[in-house]
Amino acid sequence: VDFTYPPEAEAFRAEYRAWLDANLTDELRGLAYQGEPDEGYLALMHGWNRTLADAGYAAISWPVAYGGRDASVMEQVVFAEENVRAGAPGTLNPIGLANIAPSIMAFGTEAQKDRFLRPMLRGDEIWCQGFSEPDAGSDLASLSTSARWTGDGWVVNGQKVWNTYGTLASFCELLVRTDPTASKHRGITSLLVDMTLPGIEVRPLRTLTGEREFCELFFTDVFVPADAILGAENDGWTVAMATLSFERGGVASLHLQIRHRIRRLVELAHENGTGADPLVRQRLADLHTRGETLRFLADRAVSRAAAGLPPGPESSLIKIVWSQVGRALPLAAADVAGGVLAWDVATSGRTATELLSSTSLTIAGGTTEVNRNVVAERVLGLPKEPRS
Numbered sequence: 001v002d003f004t005y006p007p008e009a010e011a012f013r014a015e016y017r018a019w020l021d022a023n024l025t026d027e028l029r030g031l032a033y034q035g036e037p038d039e040g041y042l043a044l045m046h047g048w049n050r051t052l053a054d055a056g057y058a059a060i061s062w063p064v065a066y067g068g069r070d071a072s073v074m075e076q077v078v079f080a081e082e083n084v085r086a087g088a089p090g091t092l093n094p095i096g097l098a099n100i101a102p103s104i105m106a107f108g109t110e111a112q113k114d115r116f117l118r119p120m121l122r123g124d125e126i127w128c129q130g131f132s133e134p135d136a137g138s139d140l141a142s143l144s145t146s147a148r149w150t151g152d153g154w155v156v157n158g159q160k161v162w163n164t165y166g167t168l169a170s171f172c173e174l175l176v177r178t179d180p181t182a183s184k185h186r187g188i189t190s191l192l193v194d195m196t197l198p199g200i201e202v203r204p205l206r207t208l209t210g211e212r213e214f215c216e217l218f219f220t221d222v223f224v225p226a227d228a229i230l231g232a233e234n235d236g237w238t239v240a241m242a243t244l245s246f247e248r249g250g251v252a253s254l255h256l257q258i259r260h261r262i263r264r265l266v267e268l269a270h271e272n273g274t275g276a277d278p279l280v281r282q283r284l285a286d287l288h289t290r291g292e293t294l295r296f297l298a299d300r301a302v303s304r305a306a307a308g309l310p311p312g313p314e315s316s317l318i319k320i321v322w323s324q325v326g327r328a329l330p331l332a333a334a335d336v337a338g339g340v341l342a343w344d345v346a347t348s349g350r351t352a353t354e355l356l357s358s359t360s361l362t363i364a365g366g367t368t369e370v371n372r373n374v375v376a377e378r379v380l381g382l383p384k385e386p387r388s
């Protein structure tokens, strides 16, 4: 670990903290994430996104030309720290801002950048990611949704699944197979698809928590115009890997929210006396240990980023530890709240929801097993797993 907070980052901290003090309302402070957002949540979050965008804080790592601040790595760290400290909510458009926008900046035409980036920044247009299919998840390159070129566009047929915010999305970054004769990583193309096109059906999926957070997307003879292509034809794998690397690059600040929640839990155990219970003490000490491990791993990732290096295999270590501690946290919260029967009453169902939704942490953004493969091969140098 080798980084310090330069004076510019501390100056930015003071500026942003003052801005948050002036603009973050009590209603927004600590606003809980809603997997299936209601109208009130959407209106609040949309307003907050616009306020952030107008002040240049909606996506500080973006270039100034697109509404960002060209923020350095340490300014981004400070920004994340201040948001957690103040209890500021996230963004309404997480996939668009963090994953898809950087891909549009890297591979898009000027017309695409002009058309898409501003409304995305303000939360006026929400984006979803159409990558996974029923038979292509971890093995994404097996995807089979097809796109046939017609001379002035593509006709798309097939199905996607697990599309977060699919019901809210105006646009989708869609991976399609444009050359079925090429090897599986080659014949893929990335399209920026208007979700109102005829032939697209969005079917919400209800999860364990009862919320309809995901969707299935069905495409039946959907005509997608030629200018929707992102990057080169049949080079969609390069675009997809860039999009996923931006998602994984965000892991460095994951420990902040987790450690904040662990601190709150320990405070509660002090207040209500459950900290005297030997099993609760064990669980809290274990949680604290994992939270601090996560922090040290994240700090190493920040060091690499601050040195201008791309994310290394430590992103996989962070993802594994983060998902484990994320699953252990609601269990410990239930103990501190007085046990299984009392927990729902004590927390108005929030801990129970967190417990159920935490099961997705070991799957989203790369499963634990797939990340262990990365660690085995790239960190430990063990033989590669057999590939089909």
Ligand SMILES: Cc1cc2nc3c(=O)[nH]c(=O)nc-3n(C[C@H](O)[C@H](O)[C@H](O)COP(=O)(O)OP(=O)(O)OC[C@H]3O[C@@H](n4cnc5c(N)ncnc54)[C@H](O)[C@@H]3O)c2cc1C
Binding pocket: 095, 128, 129, 130, 131, 132, 133, 134, 136, 137, 138, 139, 161, 162, 163, 164, 360, 361, 363, 364, 365, 366, 367, 368, 369, 370, 373, 385
């Ligand atoms: C919260 C959440 C949000 C998501 N949002 C989106 C989204 O917006 N857009 C989108 O396109 N997708 C999204 N997904 C889907 C996600 O990308 C996939 O679930 C993930 O890639 C795993 O694919 P799968 O579900 O098909 O499981 P599979 O790949 O079928 O895996 C099944 C099991 O086999 C294991 N396995 C697979 N391959 C290997 C291997 N090589 N070695 C060892 N074990 C292996 C896996 O670890 C897993 O336990 C989301 C998922 C979640 C949970």
